[in-house]
Amino acid sequence: MDSRIRAPFLKDGVIGQRHIAHRIPLSRPFVGLEEKAAVLRVLDSGMLAQGAEVAALEAEFAGLLGVEHAIATSSGTAALHLALLAHGVGPGDEVITSSFTFIASANSILYTGARPVFVDIDPATYNIDERAVEAAITPRTRAIMPVHLYGQMSDMDVIMSVAEKHGLAVIEDAAQAVGATCQEGQAGTFGTGCFSLYATKNVMSGEGGLVTTNDDRVADRVRLLRQHGMRSRYVYEGLGFNYRLTDVSASIARVQLRHLDEVIGQRRENAAFLSGTIRSVATPQFAEGRGHVWHQYTVRLNKDHDRDEAIHRLAEAGVDTGVFYPRGVHQIEHVRAAAGDHHLPETEQAAREVLSLPIHPALSKEDLATVAAAVNQL
Ligand SMILES: Cc1ncc(COP(=O)(O)O)c(C=O)c1O
The missing domain is CATH 3.40.640.10 (Type I PLP-dependent aspartate aminotransferase-like (Major domain))
Known part of the structure; x- marks a missing residue:
């Protein structure tokens, strides 16, 4: 992968009072x-x-x-x-x-x-x-x-x-x-x-x-x-x-x-590594015949995991995560006011359980191994 996307991340970061030596960001604009x-x-x-x-x-x-x-x-x-x-x-x-x-x-x-x-x-x-x-x-x-x-x-x-x-x-x-x-x-x-x-x-x-x-x-x-x-x-x-x-x-x-194929290829490689290594939570499924481009790599925590706690523990291991999305949009007040009530149990359950991990092309093999190891310890 070209050096334009292998530039080093911020070497130091702080979470609360703690000093973290190396943070793995959830995403990183790809600019060279x-x-x-x-x-x-x-x-x-x-x-x-x-x-x-x-x-x-x-x-x-x-x-x-x-x-x-x-x-x-x-x-x-x-x-x-x-x-x-x-x-x-x-x-x-x-x-x-x-x-x-x-x-x-x-x-x-x-x-x-x-x-x-x-x-x-x-x-x-x-x-x-x-x-x-x-x-x-x-x-x-x-x-x-x-x-x-x-x-x-x-x-x-x-x-x-x-x-x-x-x-x-x-x-x-x-x-x-x-x-x-x-x-x-x-x-x-x-x-x-x-x-x-x-x-x-x-x-x-x-x-x-x-x-x-x-x-x-x-x-x-x-x-x-x-x-x-x-x-x-x-x-x-x-x-x-x-x-x-x-x-x-x-x-x-x-x-x-012009770099799209390269970016998708690297994201696919990263996703394959994570899915092959993570055992503690449900890794993403994709339907037959779909060419997934892995904008997000989203795992599903099981009912025994407390998501806030998981986010905190991953952050302590230097791994940034994201929740896309913490609520269905039907649960957001101005939308509910206009759209009325909806009964969407799968949406609401997913909103409670999903967690997105770093997947972008700037991750090194060591970063990916750190992400997988940290998730496997949840
Ligand atoms: C699913 C989805 N729809 C729409 C948008 C809106 O795009 P933008 O942020 O460029 O307005 C986004 C992006 O953030 C998105 O993820």
């Missing part, structure tokens, strides 16, 4: 000399806002996915918001999604005035239980938004056939899943894809996002809405937003995209 050179080139170019770099990123991203259009946005949240609007989702509509996700999935639905309708997860994959989606459809349902959680795709075969049968739009929340595959294709190529370029993602630019689609009309709507509804200079076609990406950010993401 190429990104720095790209940023300097853009700064020197005199064009910093949405310009040639954004256009190049869009062409390269569309090429990678093999789709007609990729439209860059200021964040993954903005991508979701615009994708929903471009499909005509609005007040009075319902959008079926997972509650075991980052709040942005639900918030983007709420921004449109629609109501999120949550379906429980498959506890093996943490993705929406595809087979339960159809039962949640009502005359108000307008779209289905599967979330490809942790870097593993939902079963798009099932989702697309339910959507086609009922005439619904599909908006893939692929924020964590750039490069993820299933037998039928890549994340973001089935419905309208929404990606995030947030700092911890496998391809990042600090902040940013992309919408992908083969539908010219959806692409046109997203492009318009991203820029105040402006068709040509100061000619507006209704209310829009400023959801543009900067050329500075796009230049970083373009370099990152």
Whole structure:
């Protein structure tokens, strides 16, 4: 692995009163000399806002996915918001999604005035239980938004056939899943894809996002809405937003995209090592035929483990962890107020038991061995 991602971590850290000699961070932005050179080139170019770099990123991203259009946005949240609007989702509509996700999935639905309708997860994959989606459809349902959680795709075969049968739009929340595959294709190529370029993602630019689609009309709507509804200079076609990406950010993401295979390969190697070494807790499962990209490596503690205690003990061993997510979004007050009560036992149980471990490409073999050994002592 190239030295750009093998730079040493912070050598010293402090937890409470204790001094830790070597911390293994949960994630680490993957930035090297190429990104720095790209940023300097853009700064020197005199064009910093949405310009040639954004256009190049869009062409390269569309090429990678093999789709007609990729439209860059200021964040993954903005991508979701615009994708929903471009499909005509609005007040009075319902959008079926997972509650075991980052709040942005639900918030983007709420921004449109629609109501999120949550379906429980498959506890093996943490993705929406595809087979339960159809039962949640009502005359108000307008779209289905599967979330490809942790870097593993939902079963798009099932989702697309339910959507086609009922005439619904599909908006893939692929924020964590750039490069993820299933037998039928890549994340973001089935419905309208929404990606995030947030700092911890496998391809990042600090902040940013992309919408992908083969539908010219959806692409046109997203492009318009991203820029105040402006068709040509100061000619507006209704209310829009400023959801543009900067050329500075796009230049970083373009370099990152060129290293995507390498990053996914290293994450897969790291995941295989952890799954082969950890015995004390349930390691992640993945469905047959899925190309997991391991944005997160998430174990499941059993009922005898106290998660806070486990987090503390791992931190004492120098291992940072994360909980994605400590609550289903249906349990968050403003979402509950708009979406109503939901009974989602698998989501709530997963939210109590999951724990994500470091998996990023900058980990050394020793770091991975430290992580596995610390987990095996829980
Ligand atoms: C599942 C999911 N959806 C949506 C988002 C929103 O992306 P962003 O943070 O770029 O707005 C994120 C990212 O953080 C995410 O993980």
